[in-house]
Amino acid sequence: MVESLYVHIPFCRQICPYCAFASVRDKHQDHDRYVSALCQEIRSSRYLINSDPLNTVFFGGGTPTQLNSANLAKILDTLNELCGIAPDAEITIEANPGSVDRKKMLSLLDLGFNRLSIGIQSFDTETLRKLGRSHTVNDAIDVFLVARDCGFKNINIDLMFSIPGVPEQVWQDSIRKGMELEPDHISTYGLIFEEGTPFAALRNSGRLIEVDEDQDAHQYEWIRREANRVGYVHYEVSNFSKPGYICRHNSVYWADKPYIGVGLSSHSYYYPKRWWNTRNLKIYVDKIEQDADVTEGEEELSNHTALRDRFWLGLRTHQGVRLTSREELILYRDTRFKDIEAMGRWEIINGFLRISPESFVLADSLAIEATEILEYELF
């Protein structure tokens, strides 16, 4: 049964030069049409019709708060009519500084959003300029304080590290300023140069030099320690929360549970299938209006892929990945497993394989190790 829904809203005030998400420059005139198409996609989802009420709903993008309240209400009303949203559901909306004033903030709460995720990225003016962000440091602080004042009790802020040319003292001060606001949740990401973005073009032509691996690991480790020091739980490779504030929606992904995505480029998973929508806004809207399928691709997971995905996702979290009794037995018998266990990098507790937060930086390679050991005997 599907309990979680992702809703993609692609509009952004301007496009950041490192962004590889399905985002389009907001020209306002597209909103009503896009939302009508989105609602039609929701109504035609066989996974949502007659499903239990949703436990998590996540409006991401893009910048979902570019939509007016009437359009946001239309999407939520459609969900409520179709399958319902549980009374204690986590309902998140992403926002960017400068895109939400007090009136809009109150309206978001009124609509039922109870978790706000703010794309701040940095509390340093020069760094925001380097990143091509359209907001200022004051916008970032203002939107956070207004959200708190209006009544948001669950706020995430996104902060970026490994940004070329930013001195150590500057990025450390930026992260500290973020923590001083005491958000309930912090997501931190090293800047990635995704092919096809202006930043990747600058890197490829030698005009922008990526932060090297050692520096990246150093910055990550510093943030991890600092977050722990001020009381955050490092519960997933890139995520920290105050106790009780882990992101329930993203935890569904990491636990390898089913979820449905609607909107441009959204991804869905219902074992044994993954599928995803077109990234082209015109095609998305046109096709829905013609009652055509907007799926761009799908894949049926082989046993190998399903196992690898389960470990790759699960080992990113402090809870770890649930093992079958056979998997547990295979791992315990294996010398490679024991060597890594002796190094303190992972352990099996109550049927879960979990890695220590100090080893989160190695999560991907440890997932490969575990699946290689298991695949040899299982398949």
Ligand code: SF4
């Ligand atoms: S605001 Fe976010 S989604 Fe929009 S362009 Fe910038 S990084 Fe991409």
